[in-house]
Amino acid sequence: MSPPPRLPILLAGAALLLAGTALVPLVSTSAAGATPLCTVQYATTNQWDSGFQGSVTITNNGPAVSSWALTFAFAGNQKVTQGWNAKWSQSGTTVTAANESWNGALATGANISAGFLASWSGTNPAPTVFKLNGVTCNQDTEPPTTPPTTPPTTPPGNPGAPPKLHVSGNQLVDQNGATRRMLGVNRSGGEFMCVQGYGFFDGPVDDASVAAIASWGVNTVRIPLNEECWLGLGNVNPAYAGTAYISAVRDFVGRLEAHGITPLVELHWTYGQYTGNSSGCADIHATCQKPMPNAQYTPAFWTSVANTFKADPAVTFDLFNEPYPDRATATADQAWACWRDGGTCPGIGYEVAGMQDLLDAVRATGATNLVLVPGIAYSNDLSQWLRYAPTDPAGNVAAAWHSYNFNTCSTETCWDSTLAPVAARVPLVAGEIGENTCGHGYIDRVMQWLDQHGASYLGWTWNTWDCSTGPSLISKYDGTPTAFGAGLRDHLRALS
Template sequence: MRLPLPRRSAKAAILAAALAACLIAAPGAHAAPAAPQLHVSGNHLVDSSGGRVVLHGMDRSGAEFACVQGKGIFDGPNDQASVNAIKSWGAAVNAVRVPLNEACWNGESYVSSAYAGVNYINAIKAYVNLLNSNGLVAILDLHWTDGTYTGNSASCSSAQATCQKPMPDAAQAIPFWTSVASTFKGDNAVVFDLFNEPYASRATGNTTSGWQCWKNGGTCNGIGYQVAGMQGMVNAVRATDASNVLMLGGEEYSNDLTQWLAYEPTDPDHNLVASWHSYNFNACANQSCWNSQIAPVIAKVPLVAGEIGESDCAGAYINPLMSWLDSQHTSYLAWTWNNWSGSCSSGPTLITDYNGTPTNYGAAYKAHLASLGGGPGGGTSGPLHAVGAGKCLDVPNQSTTAGTQLDIRDCNGGTNQQWTHTSSGRLTVYSGSGQMCLDANNSQTTAGTKAVIRPCGGGANQQWNVNANGSVTGVQSGLCLDVTGASTANGALVELWTCNGGSNQRWTLG
């Protein structure tokens, strides 16, 4: 987001040790399914088993500015309760984007040591661990960087990392990504967004030289420091043996992707994603432009709309945008999950408090998330496919008898194989007066509990999370919907079992 941010009121620094303590589950709590380990396959993001993953979530601003302003590390709470509030916006929420500051991570001398270097790194590590342990992908974004720039569209004249620069500086951005990649390599539930919002073309004076600067870096006309180009940052990450997915924002504050494919860097791991930002005040802000400029990129590589929003605190822009992105099976996150004074007057803000009370703009986003349900593809209804068996969750013989145990069978399109994940978390089959709910038999919470159908009630034994990693977990038990014995045969019974990541516990809805 490039709207200028006012200085915030003082916040107490959230120490890494306190955050780490929050990772310990309360007695009796059930661990959330692990966040999906992502890689690129064709033009999709997929998990470790090859299931498609579409990301939906929020940007969590603060770690890019609080530290350099001497206010702390985060802006607002970053504990389990705050993550619960984010997740309360619906089962479709599976990602949080965290903007970072290179000077704070690298421990540059002008940043208070309390908020820099090892203290900053440990706090970010603890927050990423917290997100991942809650089943959420963490997207780490290099947001503010060093380098003096006073040219076209300059946000500030300081050489310090106190605003959005046209491109990152080689002197600090390359060490930053080397360190970040070394820290998080092996955890592919962490995505690296290499630079927030490039605008090199405004500095260099034309589109071609801007895109060349974007890719290659080095000496760029109009920029008074050596630039870290996208290729150099890709190389820095891969030199650490980190295979994490990398997001690369286009030109014009990541809104222009017209030359992204032509200037796409080389990646030995083939794990690059186009990052796109879309606001109502951008140049590409209507469906005609999306179809002509953005859809061709989506056809070739995965795309994540890392920031979407609008400046009027409403939903008139994001609603058609999200519908279009849904039609393209494309990921998106909204700016921003922050309670800033003046609400939306400081830019598009989703909430009025950290309990998750939405602004008008946030209410539009929350309602759309609820309509998505959950699961890797964000679908709300259709067959519930058993990934390991290649079959569908089935009510045997189209039974409507309460207590009938479910099985898997060849997908046939029958009403006994059509499931809907409701906004209240139920998985329903059939309709009207004959509607039934997926039920943990007799409200049992032990491994081996039968998955049955019963008339829908209000019990937690009929509430289910359809998770980003493909698991379906009981809210009451924390157990996973499981094909018994990992069988692939027609008639194999379905039960609840301890989550283990097996393919017999992976499902896709729709």
């Protein structure tokens, strides 16, 4: 499922300025008392009734970089009107100064100054927090980057660590051999907020918000991600990309695990231009759902994600949100071959990475984490999943399915004929279930069928959107359910 349309991108101008710029992230390794990786001096050099002139002097104390971007936020209503020695842009109170083509190199110990003119009224306080390529300057250690900044805490009652799930026959079991099911919700935002220039997540992901999720009897949360944000590609605001984005995701994963919840990290939006049947957008960048992953960046994404979490077998991987090569190809066999093997696929103009490619990328890192592999037709069709399933040397793969009332396979007859054979062979995880009725009549049927077959399911989505724009489980982040969400909440609580 894709998130509802948002307002026009506030950082469109900044994104255009930064397009094609490959930023080199700084990696925070300083210990307490060490020199900060970067320092910034801010000064108001001249001020008059409605405007002022300001400057920043940036010193890089870390590794040399070939490009840079400085971000800070005004505390008042100041607005940058023009600048020099950098490409200046502003979204709300957040200001970005990115290097010009001629001053991108910043060696260790080097500094550079840039200036600007801005308007103001009322008060003109100086900014207090500055970030260079996503790393906070003027301090010895880097604080958590996920807003708000409350650290993970062990909740009352200490639920313990989440299970280390793995496949045993057609069931998921934990490290003690006990049968488990993944029952929970999706937490949308990580796939679109960063690339649209708004931040990391849509709404809070602090300890209180995770406690609200846990109060529903949830044991799993699926976290949609964006490959361009994770890899820190140049079209994404560097404040929300690369190391900053990865840190935000890791912080959220840590908070979930502190509540005994299994984190399910999933690739949602990817690079690659597709304008064919059922195209979500004409953009080459990761700003919508594409029919298949791309060979250029997606294997690298999964290599990085697997390396990040391979030491934590409690984290589960979901390879790709909703493949739909069947909308581009002429036959189902072509679609399934594309799905598994990738390469040059009919109707898709970029080189495709198949499910086998992505699984290979994960396993090549040594990661043995549980991996979910979705079907085609937006993950709603598993009819040939067993025939085309990728080979896993770790033997730790489950089938992922998505189900909405408006999908083709939305009846018990279809589930009995196409899902039951899969669920009899491998674990079945319904990564998304939902309906656009603002009620829960459909998911009640889905949950009943999945319960009978020992399968897992996660509701879409723990976000406060109006139900007319998409299935939203909550109206407030304290866990207040919508009518749709009440059905899932009550069912999960009855099972827990």
